[in-house]
Amino acid sequence: MVIDLDRCTACGACAVACAQENNAPFGSPTDSPETRVIRWMEVLRAAQDGNHNATVRMIPMPCQHCEHPPCTKVCPVYATYRNPEGLVPQIYYRCIGCRYCVNACPYTCKYFNWTEPEWPETSVRGLNPDVSIRHKGVTEKCNFCMHRLQRAKDDAAAEGRAIQDGDYRTACQQACPAKAITFGNLDDPSTQVARAAESPRTTHLLEDLGTEPKVYYLREGA
């Protein structure tokens, strides 16, 4: 995934789309001060003090799907792992809620369910049947809309063709009005995302940790 920070207007549409797509509970007023509201895609604020002109940089933060994920190394039950495609899934039913991975993730992209998820009655019909409901006591995170990937693969296979660039878009990418998010197969040099990742503006978050995140940020002066 490539996120162009020069295009991003920090409108938050990606966070809303992600929450709706992946059945994130709204979170209660008591959850918020305890930072227990679960948002797989979050627009983080990073303040930068300049001389009399402080600027705030907004950074959309999904799971970074690292090439060397710290969370998978500490999981005692193989509930999170790096799969052959290079994604880092989280298997809720295997998770025992030990929260090692939550502490291991340098990007704070993993969230623990302290309570049973709740929705107002009017919202229940809007839940996505393709995504599991995560119960109290398990950890969850962004999985790059894996259910959409599977659907795209099935659609392609049913039509007897290979999956193509653009068959599969994540919810945040689809919702972004500024087209700041590009997503696809980074291993295939012909894809839009692989071309975007070669930009001279490319940067990673916390590059020095050696996690090799697969979310590339583009910004001028990187």
Added chain:
Amino acid sequence: MMSQTVGRIMLALPLFLQACSRPVSQPVAYNHKVHVAGEEMECKECHARVEIGFQATLPELSACEDCHLEAQGEGPEEAKVVQAVNDAEPIGWERVYAVPDHVFFSHRRHVKVGEIDCVECHGEVRDRTHPFTVATPPISMSRCINCHRAKNASTDCAACHR
């Protein structure tokens, strides 16, 4: 927290197994043999969404309409179907196959994409003279995994659990 989770699973397991194996009673004593072996009907004629969706779906009334607007025989069970067709009252078939909510099984992926014959999972339905009251053979993860390994299909957890 960990013990709570383990405890919950332990508590839920017998319930889940029981739910999987509790016999249901079908409204009509449907005979697969007459239809599949006798009339040479294909599974997808009644289980219409088997190549399109996640679920194979239970037969719609329209599947019975073609032949059962009038009685073909003398049986009391068929009379129920004829009655239902003429009243346009759906027959309340009971589901016997259900996967837990953390499992995503797609019939399309197996039947259309994987080109697997229904018999491989559901057994010789064409020889059945009685309706299904329990999942036959029962669904279990080991069964799925054994088949996936044998056919070199994905054994990535995220392929079925997400």
